[in-house]
Amino acid sequence: MQNIINNLPKLAKDKHNESKKFFEKLKNKPPKNLDYVMEELHEAEFKKTDCLQCANCCKTTGPLFTDKDIERIAKHFKLKPQQFINQYLRIDEDKDYVLQGVPCTFLGADNYCSIYDVRPKACQEFPHTDRKKFQQISNLTLKNVAICPAAFNIVEEIKRRIKL
Numbered sequence: 001m002q003n004i005i006n007n008l009p010k011l012a013k014d015k016h017n018e019s020k021k022f023f024e025k026l027k028n029k030p031p032k033n034l035d036y037v038m039e040e041l042h043e044a045e046f047k048k049t050d051c052l053q054c055a056n057c058c059k060t061t062g063p064l065f066t067d068k069d070i071e072r073i074a075k076h077f078k079l080k081p082q083q084f085i086n087q088y089l090r091i092d093e094d095k096d097y098v099l100q101g102v103p104c105t106f107l108g109a110d111n112y113c114s115i116y117d118v119r120p121k122a123c124q125e126f127p128h129t130d131r132k133k134f135q136q137i138s139n140l141t142l143k144n145v146a147i148c149p150a151a152f153n154i155v156e157e158i159k160r161r162i163k164l
């Protein structure tokens, strides 16, 4: 898995223009069954890809923390939201709460998330390949394919599956 992760930025770069063009066409003419196809591709990919062998998202890019995330996770630690913020978070250039650094402080050496049951919504949804109207997040997906081997494979598969 580590070899795949190491090669991913180059692979994603090589495919960038092709994928970008595909997403432009997809936005203009999304097939009626796109949500269904994405769900199917997402499920098939995550049957093959074991996130516990990877954790590259947790190691290289942190999630945003919404107010609800902060309340829930602070409660888990028996902290007040402001105490949790002071201890773990910072405000980024978009004025969002994010981790003070990466790898994520809640990631264990075994790649398990120590706050899995209460983890941020952004972590639950990453890499967003099963979300509805997938064509609307193409810019984000083009970034995620360089981080997430599963997202990369899903995008390659959707290009094969949907001829535009």
Ligand code: SF4
Pocket (backbone or CB within 6 Å): 049, 050, 051, 052, 054, 055, 056, 057, 058, 126, 127, 147, 148, 149, 150, 151
């Ligand atoms: S979501 Fe993607 S980057 Fe994150 S652990 Fe799973 S395969 Fe790796």
Ligand code: SF4
Pocket (backbone or CB within 6 Å): 057, 058, 062, 063, 104, 105, 106, 107, 108, 112, 113, 114, 115, 116, 119, 120, 123
């Ligand atoms: S909170 Fe958990 S799932 Fe989210 S980045 Fe940290 S270790 Fe990964």
